[in-house]
Amino acid sequence: MNRIFSVIFWATILSILSCSTKTRVIQKYTTTDPFIEGLISKMTLDEKLGQMTLFTTDWESTGPTIRGGYEDDIRKGRCGALFNSHTVAFTTRLQKIAMEESRLKIPLLFGYDVIHGYKTVFPIPLGEAASWDLDAIEKSAYIMAKEGAAAGLHWTFAPMVDITRDPRWGRVMEGAGEDTYLGSEIAKARVRGIQGNSFDKADRLIACVKHFAAYGAPFGGRDYNTVDMSERMLREVFLPPYKAAIDAGALTVMTSFNEYDGVPASGSKFLLTDILRNEWKFDGFVVTDYTSMNEMVAHGVVADEADAGILALQAGVDMDMQGAIYQEKIKKGLKTGEITMEHIDRSVRNILKIKKKLGLFEDPYRFSNPDRERQTIMNPEHLTIARDVARKSVVLLKNNGALPIPAKVRKILVAGPLADDKDNLTGVWSASGEGRHCVSLLEGIKSHPASGAIEITHVKGCDIDSDNKSGFDEALRAAAGADLIVLAIGEHKDMSGEAASKAMIRIPGVQEALLEALSATGKPVVTIVMNGRPLVLSKVHEKSAAVLEAWWLGTQAGNALADILFGDYNPSGKLPISFPMHEGQIPVFYSHKNTGRPFDPNSKWNTKYLDLPNDPLYAFGYGLSYTTFSYSLPGADRTDFSGSQSVSISVDVKNTGNYDGEEVVQLYVRDLVGSVTRPVKELKGFRKIFLKKGESKTVRFTLTPADLAFYDRNMHWVTEPGEFDIFVGSDSNTQNKIRIRYSK
Numbered sequence: 001m002n003r004i005f006s007v008i009f010w011a012t013i014l015s016i017l018s019c020s021t022k023t024r025v026i027q028k029y030t031t032t033d034p035f036i037e038g039l040i041s042k043m044t045l046d047e048k049l050g051q052m053t054l055f056t057t058d059w060e061s062t063g064p065t066i067r068g069g070y071e072d073d074i075r076k077g078r079c080g081a082l083f084n085s086h087t088v089a090f091t092t093r094l095q096k097i098a099m100e101e102s103r104l105k106i107p108l109l110f111g112y113d114v115i116h117g118y119k120t121v122f123p124i125p126l127g128e129a130a131s132w133d134l135d136a137i138e139k140s141a142y143i144m145a146k147e148g149a150a151a152g153l154h155w156t157f158a159p160m161v162d163i164t165r166d167p168r169w170g171r172v173m174e175g176a177g178e179d180t181y182l183g184s185e186i187a188k189a190r191v192r193g194i195q196g197n198s199f200d201k202a203d204r205l206i207a208c209v210k211h212f213a214a215y216g217a218p219f220g221g222r223d224y225n226t227v228d229m230s231e232r233m234l235r236e237v238f239l240p241p242y243k244a245a246i247d248a249g250a251l252t253v254m255t256s257f258n259e260y261d262g263v264p265a266s267g268s269k270f271l272l273t274d275i276l277r278n279e280w281k282f283d284g285f286v287v288t289d290y291t292s293m294n295e296m297v298a299h300g301v302v303a304d305e306a307d308a309g310i311l312a313l314q315a316g317v318d319m320d321m322q323g324a325i326y327q328e329k330i331k332k333g334l335k336t337g338e339i340t341m342e343h344i345d346r347s348v349r350n351i352l353k354i355k356k357k358l359g360l361f362e363d364p365y366r367f368s369n370p371d372r373e374r375q376t377i378m379n380p381e382h383l384t385i386a387r388d389v390a391r392k393s394v395v396l397l398k399n400n401g402a403l404p405i406p407a408k409v410r411k412i413l414v415a416g417p418l419a420d421d422k423d424n425l426t427g428v429w430s431a432s433g434e435g436r437h438c439v440s441l442l443e444g445i446k447s448h449p450a451s452g453a454i455e456i457t458h459v460k461g462c463d464i465d466s467d468n469k470s471g472f473d474e475a476l477r478a479a480a481g482a483d484l485i486v487l488a489i490g491e492h493k494d495m496s497g498e499a500a501s502k503a504m505i506r507i508p509g510v511q512e513a514l515l516e517a518l519s520a521t522g523k524p525v526v527t528i529v530m531n532g533r534p535l536v537l538s539k540v541h542e543k544s545a546a547v548l549e550a551w552w553l554g555t556q557a558g559n560a561l562a563d564i565l566f567g568d569y570n571p572s573g574k575l576p577i578s579f580p581m582h583e584g585q586i587p588v589f590y591s592h593k594n595t596g597r598p599f600d601p602n603s604k605w606n607t608k609y610l611d612l613p614n615d616p617l618y619a620f621g622y623g624l625s626y627t628t629f630s631y632s633l634p635g636a637d638r639t640d641f642s643g644s645q646s647v648s649i650s651v652d653v654k655n656t657g658n659y660d661g662e663e664v665v666q667l668y669v670r671d672l673v674g675s676v677t678r679p680v681k682e683l684k685g686f687r688k689i690f691l692k693k694g695e696s697k698t699v700r701f702t703l704t705p706a707d708l709a710f711y712d713r714n715m716h717w718v719t720e721p722g723e724f725d726i727f728v729g730s731d732s733n734t735q736n737k738i739r740i741r742y743s744k
Contacts (some may be wrong), residue, residue, distance in 0.1 A: 001370070002592065003219045003628070007632075010316045010486070010577055012156060013154055014453055014546070015179075015597050019162060019218070022270075023342065026299065028105050030446075033353070034352065034358070035361070036349060036356065036358060036380065036667070037527075038351045039106070039351070039352065040105065041343055042104060043077075043104065043338060043348070044605075045239070045331070045341075045344070045465075046076070046077065046078055047077035048106060048325050048344050048348045049078070049108075049232045049326050049330065049344070050077045050078040050079050050080050050327065050344070050345070051072065051074070051106065051341070051347075051348045051351050051352065051371055051493070052080070052318060052319050052326045052327075052347050052348065052351065052458075053073075053078065053079050053081070053319070053320055053324065053326055053327045054079075054080075054081040054082070054083060054111070054287060054319050054320065054321045054322065054388070055067065055070050055073070055079050055081075055082055055083075055322060055324075056082065056083050056084045056187075056322055057070070057082055057083075057084045057085045057090075058084075059084040059085065059086070059090075060615050064087065064089075064090040064360075065422075065517065066082075066085075066094065066347065066362070069435065070082070071094075071097055072095065072348055073327075074101075074102060074108065074339070075097060075101045075102055076102070076103075077102050077103055077104060077106065077575065078327055078704070079108075079327075080106065080108065080109065080351065081108060081110070081111065081319065081351075081606065082094060082108055082109075082110055082111070082552075083111035083113075083155075083157075083321075083444055084097065084112060085109070085110045085111075085112070085150060085152075085153075086118075086148070086153050086431075086432060087108070087151050087373070087421075088150075088151060088152045088367075088368045088369065088370045088373045089370070090152070091110050091151075091153070091367070091368060092152065092368045094108060094110075094525045095107060095108055095364050095365060095368065098364070099364050101692065102705075103536060105356060105471065106355070107360040107361065107503065108349075108364075109154050109155055109354070109355055109358075109360070110152060110153050110154050110155065110156065110367075111154065111155035111156065111157060111206075111208075112148065112153050112155075112156060112157075112431060112433045113156070113158070113429055113431060114144050114145070114147075114148040114153065114156040114158060114707050115144075115156075115157070115158050115160070115174060115429035115430070115431065116128065116144065116154075116427070116429065116430065117140075117144045117147070117386070117402075117430065117431060117433055117554060117680060118144050118147035118148040118149060118151060118377070118431045118432055118433070119141060119147055119151075119377045119378050119431070119432050119433060119434075119437070119553075120144075120377070120378050120382040120386050120387050120432075120433075120555050121425075121426045121427075121430050121433035121437075121554035121555045122140045122143075122144065122381060122386055122390070122554045122555075122556050122683070122709040123389060123393040123551055123553045124141070124173045124174070124427040124429075124532055124551055124552045124554075125160065125173065125174050125175060125176065125211050125428075126172060126174070126175060126177060126532070126533070126551060126577070127148035127171045127177040127393040127550075127551030128186075128389065128392075129175075129177050129182065129183075129186055130388065130393050130549070130551070130573040130574060130575060131392035131393045131572075131573055131575035132399070132573070132574050132576075132664045132686060133181070133389075133392050133688055134185055134189040134390065134659055135189075136184065136389050136392055137186055137189045137190060137193070137279050137434045137513065138189040138190070138192050138193040138388075139193065139385060139389070140206075140386075140389050140400060140642060141158075141159075141189065141190045141191075141192070141386070141410050142194070142196070142492035143195025143232070143382050143386075144156075144191040144194075144431075145193065145194045145203070145204050145380075146191075146204070146337050146376060146384070146429070147195075147376055147559075148205050148400060149202055149203050149204060149205055149209065149367055149379075150203070150350060150367075150369070150372050150373045150375075150376035150377055151298065151373055151377065151432070152368050152373070152560065153205060153367065154203045154205060154206060154358055154360070154367060155206040155208065155252070156206070156207065156208065156356070157208045157210060157506055158194065158208065158210075159186075159187055159190035159191065159194070159209065159210075159245065160174040160175050160176060160178065160189065160208065160211065161183060161187040161210070161212050161234045161241035161244075161245055161522070162174075162175045162186075162210075162211055162214070162215045162216030162238075162241075162256075163177075163179070163180060163183050163185075163216050163217075163238050163470050164177070164178065164180065164216030164217065164220075164577075165217070165223040165577075165585055165586075165587040165588075165589040165734040166180045166216075166217070166587050167215075167518065167533045167534035167535075167579075167586065168220070168222075168223070168501055168502055168503060168505060168583070168586060169218060169221040169222075169223060169495075169501055169533075170218065170223055170495075170496045170497050170498060170500030170532070170533065171216070171223060171497060171498055171500075172216070172425065172496070172532075172533045172534070172577065173428065173429075173496045173497060173532035173533055173551075173552075174429060174497070174736070175216060175575035176241070176356075176576055177575075177576030177600055178202075178576070178577045178578060178590075178591075178620060179576065179577075179590075179591065179595065179619075180236070180238075180240050180241065180591075180668070180682075180683075180685050181240075181406065181682065181685075182576055182633065182683060182686070183240075183241040183245070183258035184240045184241045184243075184244035186291055186364060187241040187245040187248070188239075188245065188248040189259055189562075190207070190245075191207045191209070191248035191249060191250045191338070192206055192249075193270075193646050193659050194207040194547065195207045195251065196248055197361075198441050199357065199358050199359055200359075200428040202359075202366045202369070202372075202467055203376075205514070206251050206252055206286060206354060206358065207245070207249075207250040207251065207252065207493070208250070208252040208253065208254050208287065209242055209250045209252070209253045209254065210243040210254035210256070210341060210568065210672070211254055211255065211256030211257065211265070211288070211289060212242055212253050212255055212256055212265060212271060212272070212276065212286075212356060213234070213238060213242060213256060213260060213265060213271050213275075214227045214229065214234055214238045214239075214256070214258065215227070215256035215257065215258050216239065216261055217239070217430040218227060218258060219535050220501075221429070221501050221503075221586070222501045223257075223498060223500070223501045224257045224258070224499075225668055226258065226259060226260070226360050227258040227259060227260060228261075229260075231261075231715065232597025232676070232711050232715065234260070235240060235715075236710060236711060237263055237710055239275070241253060241279055242289070244660075245278075245348050246276075246280050246282050248712075250284070250353055251284035251285075251357070252284050252285055252287060252290055252354065253276060253284065253286050253287070253516075253723065254286075254287050254288070254561050255286065255287070255288045255289055255292055255297050255407065256292070256675070257289055257292050259299060263301060263303075264295070264296045264299045264301060265286045265292070265314050266293050266295075266296060266308075266317055267293075267296050267301060267308070267314075267315050268315055269301070269314065269315040269316065271315075272315045272316030273315060273316040273319065275468040275533055276316065276345065277316060277514070280601070280638075283345070283353075283407045284350065284354060285318040285319060285350035285351050285353075286316055286318045286319070286350075286363050287311065287317075287318065287319040287320075287352060287408055288317055288319070288320055288321045288323065289321060289323050290321050290322050291319075291321070291323045292323075293305075293308050293309060293312045293317065293320050293323045293325050294308060294323040294325060296308040296311065297314070304329075305325050305329050305331040306325070306332040306333070306479050307324055308325060308329075309325035309329050309332075309527055310330065310333040310338045310339055310719075311334070312325075312539075313326075313330065313333070313339050313343050314338070314339060314343070314346070314606070315346070315383075317347075317719070318346075318347035318350045318351055319347070319351060322481070325534075327588050329609075330344075330405060337339075338694070346348075357633075361735065368466060370483075371681065376472055376575065378437065378555075382566045383389065383555065383556060386554055386555050386556040387424050387556035387560050387563070388560075388618060389559035390554060390557055390559075390561075390572060391560040391563055391564060391571075392549075392571045392572060393551060393553060393573055393575065393621035393708030394549065394550050394553070394560065394561070394564055394571050394573050395548070395549040395571065395573035395575055395622075395623040396546070396547075396548055396549075396564075396571040396623060396625065396626055396726040397537070397548070397549055397618055397623070397624065397628070398544060398545075398546055398547040398624070399482060399540055399545075399546045399547075399624055400524075400545045400546065400627070400660060401545070402524045402525075402526050402546040403486065403526060403546045403564075403565065403567075403626065404547035404564075404565065404566055405418055405450070405484060405565050405566055405567070406484070406569030406624060406660065409454065409483040409484045410453070410454055410455060410476050410483055411454065411455045411457070411481055411482045411483045411484075412445070412447060412455070412456055412457070412482060412483065412484050412485070412486060412708035413457050413458075413460045413478045413479050413481075413482035413484070413485045413486070413523075414442050414456060414457070414459075414488070415458070415459050415460070415461045415475050415478070415479075415485060415486070415487050415488070415514070416461055416462075416484045416487045416489045416514070416517065417460055417461070417464045417489065417509075417511065418441070418487070418488035418489060418528075418529075418530050419440070419441050419442050419460065419466070419486070419487075419488040420434065420440050420441070420442040420457060420458060420460070421434040421440060421441075421488075422438040422440045423438075423493075424438075424444070424464075424491075424492060424493040424530065424552065425436030425438040425439075425493075425530075425552060425553060425554060425555070425557045426493065426552065426554060426555070427439060427493050427496075427497075427532055427551070427554070428494060428500075428532065428552075429497060429498075430496075430499030431629070433554070433555065437555055437557055437566060438554070438555050438556075438557060438558070439555070439557060440557070440558045441486070441488050441522040441528065441557065441558045441561050441562075442456075442558070443460050443558045444557070444558025444560070444561055444617040445558070445561075445562050445565065445678075446563035447485070448559075448562040448563070448566055448568075450566040450568075451562075452567075453614050457481075458480050458575060458705055459471070459474050459475045459478045459513045460475075460533075461474070461475040462509060462510050462511060462513075462514050463509060463511045464468070464490075464491070464492045464508060464509055465492060465495075465512070465526055466509045466510065467509065469510050469513065469514075471515055472514060473505075475514065475517070476517060476521065478499065479518050479521045479523055479717050480521065482523055483523070483527045484523065485523050485524065485526065486526045486528065486565065487514070487515060487518060487525055487526065487527045487544075488528045488530060488595045489507055489511040489512075489514070489527065489528075489529060489530070489540075489696075490507065490511075490529045490530035490531040490535075490550075491507075491531040491532060491535075492506065492508075493529070493532065493552060495508070495531075495532065495534045496531065496532025497532060498530060501685075502533075502581055503583070504547075504583060505535050505536055505580075505583060505610045506532060506536050507529075507535060507537075507539075507540065511690075512543075513545050515527060515540065515544065515545055519543040519544070519624065524545035524546075524568075525543065525545055525546075525624075526545060526546045526547075526548070527540050527543075527544040527547050528548045528550050528731050529547065529549055529550060530550050530552060530553075531549075531551065531552075532551065532552060532578055534579040534580065535579070536579075536580060536581065536582060536583065536617070537579060537618075538581055538582075538617055539616060540623065541617065548561070548564065548571070549573070549575070549740075551631065553644040554731070562625055564714070565657075567626065567677070567742065568662065569736040570625055570626045570662065570735065571623070571624070571625060571626070571629065571660050571663040572625060572662035572663070572664070572688070573623050574621050574622060574623035574624070574664045574666075574731065575618055575619070575620055575623060575731075576620070576622060577589075578590060578616040578618065578619055579616055579617050579618040580611055580616050580617060580618050581613065581615075581616060581617045584609070584612065584614055585609075585612060587709065588599070588614075588616045588622065590619060590620040590621070590680075590681060590732035590733075591620075591678055591680070591681055591682050591683075591732075592677040592679065592680060593677045593678065593680065594677070594680055595607045599614055615733075617730055619729035619732050619733050620731070620732040620740060621662050621664070621666050621683070621730070621732040621733075622730075622731040622732075622733070623664070623731070625659070625661045625662070625663065626657070626658075626659040626661060627654055627656070627658060627659040627660070627661040627693060628655075628656045628657040629653055629654065629656065629657075629659030629661075629663045629691070630653070630654045631651055631652070631665075631728065631729055631734075632651055632652035632653075632655045633651075633732070633736065633738065634649055634651045634726055634728045634736065634737065635650045635651070636648065636650075636726070636740055637650075638740075639739070639740050640740070640741045640742075640743070640744075641740070641741075641742055642742065642743040642744060643705075643744065644703050644704075644705065645705075646703060646704045646705075647702070647703050647740055648701070648703075649667060649700065649702075649703060649726055649728065649738070650698055650699065650700045650701075650702045651665065651698070651712025651728045651736075652696055652697070652699075653689065653691065653696065653698075653699055654691070654694075654695070654696040654697050655666055655691035655692065655693050655694060655695050656732050657693060657698075658691055659693060660690070660691070660692045661690070661691065661693075662688055662689065662690050662691075663688070663689055663691065663730065664686055664687070664688050664730070665686060665689060665699045665728065665729075665730075666685075666686045666728070666729060666730065666731065666732070666734070667683070667684055667685040667701045667727070667728050668681040668683055668684065668726075668727040668728075668732065668734070669681070669682050669684045669707065669724055669725070669726055669727075670710065670718075670724065670725040670727065671710070671722065672722060672723045672724065672725055673722050673723070674710065674712075674720055674722070675712045675713050675720060676710070676711070676712060679709065681727060681732060683732070684701075684703065684707050685703075685707075687699050687701070703726070703740075705719040705742065706719065708724060708742060719742065720742075720743065721741075721742055721744050722741070722742045723739055723741050724739070724741070724742065725737045725739055725741070726738050726739070726740060
C-alpha cells in the first residue's frame, strides 16, 4: 500500500508541475486583449499560417503587379503581409482584396526596404554614420519613414545594425561600421526616427532590426558565408547594437542568413528565444530574411523544408519571408507533435499585436491618403534636410590647402566618370529613389553662386570599370588651362551592397591612372571618392592635393559637395570604419587586443608585417577640417572612484584655425589589467561641438562603472577594480590621456 500511495503521490505532483509549466507558457504568450484573442479563436489553421506568411510582389521587375496566385492567397487568408508593395494606389488595391473579399477581413501589412530614404534619398547608412550626428541621423530616418508611410507602407526592413570589421563584405554600406558603441547609439537614433512614439499621425513605420545576429562577420568577407566566434565576442562586440535597437522600441527583428555556433540563425533557439525573448524581453515579432528558412536545408541541419519550418518555429520565428514553408509544409510538425497549436497561436498573436498597434483594425486605409502622398514625398523641406545630412556625412581625408577653393581660382576642370553621373548617387537599397532626381557634382558646382565668375570645363576622361584610356588626352588638354582639377572617381553603386563582396577593394578600371596623369600636370587635384565601402586609397592619397570621402550621398549629393568645395560648409565627418592600406591587413580595426608580443618597430619578434605597417591608412574616427583644433590634457573630478560612483572627464577644445567648424570630441577607455584580455581602446563617448574661430569650450563626459564593464572568465557581466587610461581626442589614434582607478 505504501508503494502504491507513493506512486500515486508523485504522479499527482508531476501532473501539477506539468500543468503549472504549461500555464506559465500560456500566460507568457497570451495577451489580455480580448479582440486579438477572439480573432485567433475564429481563425482556421490555414488562416493562422497565412498571418505567418510574407510574400513579395513583382514590383521591382515588372512594375506594380502581384505574383500569380498571391491575390487568391489574400482572399483565402493565406497571406497576411506583402513587401515590395508601395504607393497609395497599389497598396489600397491590395488592401481592398483583404478587407472586402477575405473571410475574416484581417488587414495586410505592407513592407519595403526603405533603408536610407524612400523617394528623397539620403546618404547610405555608412555615410550617415560618418556624420557622428545623432540628431541628423534620427531626422533622416524620420523623413524616410514619413515618405514611406505616405506611400502606403507600414513597415521597413531597417535599421541594419550589423557590426563589421571587414570592408570586403559588400553590406558594410548598410550599417554603421566597426564600432560597438557608435553602432549602438546610431541604432537607437534610427529606431527613434523610424518609429517615433506613436502611429497616430500615420507618419511612422515599424522598424525591423537586422540581421540577427552577427551577419557582419562572415569568413573571408563573403556574403552569406559562415560566421564563427566565441560567445564573449558575440556578446561584447556584435550583440549590443541589436539590444540598443530593441531597448529603443523596435517592434520587429529579422533573422540573418549566417549560422552561429553551428545553427543557422533562423533556427537558433539560443538567439531567438534565450537571448531575444527571455533575456531582452522582446515583445514584437520575428521575420526571416528572404528564404533563409528554406536555406537551412542547404546548411545541412535539417533534412527537408518541413523540418526547417519546425526548427524555425521552435526557435521563435513568427513570420516566413517568401519561403512559403509555414504556408505549405509546417503542418507535418503538428501531426508528429514536434510543434503545437500553441506555437502557432503565439506567432499569430505577436503579428496581430503589431497590426493593431498600427491602427489597421480600426482603419485599414489610414496609411492610404493620396493627398498626403503628394504633399509629403520630396517636398522642399525634405530636400533641404537631405542636403544638410549629406554635407555632414563627407569626410575630408587630406588637404594641402586646395580646399576650400581659393578665390584666385578662375578655371576649374571637373573630370572623372562620376563627375556628371546621377544614377549612381542613390547608392544601393535606395527604395523608390531615382537618379533623375539627383543633383550631380557638375550640376552642384555650376549652380553654386560662387561659380558665377569661374569657367567650368567638364571632361569625363574614362568609365568607372573599363581599361579604355582614350579619354585621357582630352582630359589632359583641358587640365592644361585649368587652375584646379576636381576629379570624381569611385565605384558603381552595384559594386557594394548585398551579394557584392570583393576580394580587391580598389578603385576599379583606369580611374587611378587618370588621377596620376592629371596629377603629373602639376595642377592641384581635389579627388572626390564616391563609394559604398572603405577602399584602398593609398595611391589616391599620394597623388591628390585634397581627398574627400563622399560615399553615395543621395538626392542632394552635388549641392552638398559644392557647399563643401566652395567653403559654405566646413567638413566635419569622421570615419566610422578604418580604411586599410592594403587588403592583406584585413581585418584591421582600432579596438584590437594586445598580444604577448605587441608591436615594436625595433624588434623582429613581435606582431607585425614585414612589408606593411600594422596601422590602417585612415583610422577609425579620423577626419580633417578646414580649421584646426587643439586639446588640453583631460581632467577628472576624481581619479579614484568606487561602488556606484561616477567620474566626470573634461577637456578644453579650442578652434585654432581660420574657419568656424565642428569637431567630434571622442573619448576612449583602456582597461590596463583584466581577468580576461581587453581591447587597447574602446569608444565610450563622443560629442559633436561647433566652435567659431578662436573659440574654446570645455567638453565633459560622465563615466560610470557600467561603462567599464565586460564579461569575465565565467561570462558574468562585471566591472573589475583596477586602473584605466582615459583618452580624449580627435580620433582613435589619440594619446591624450589621464589615468583613473576604480575600486569596489
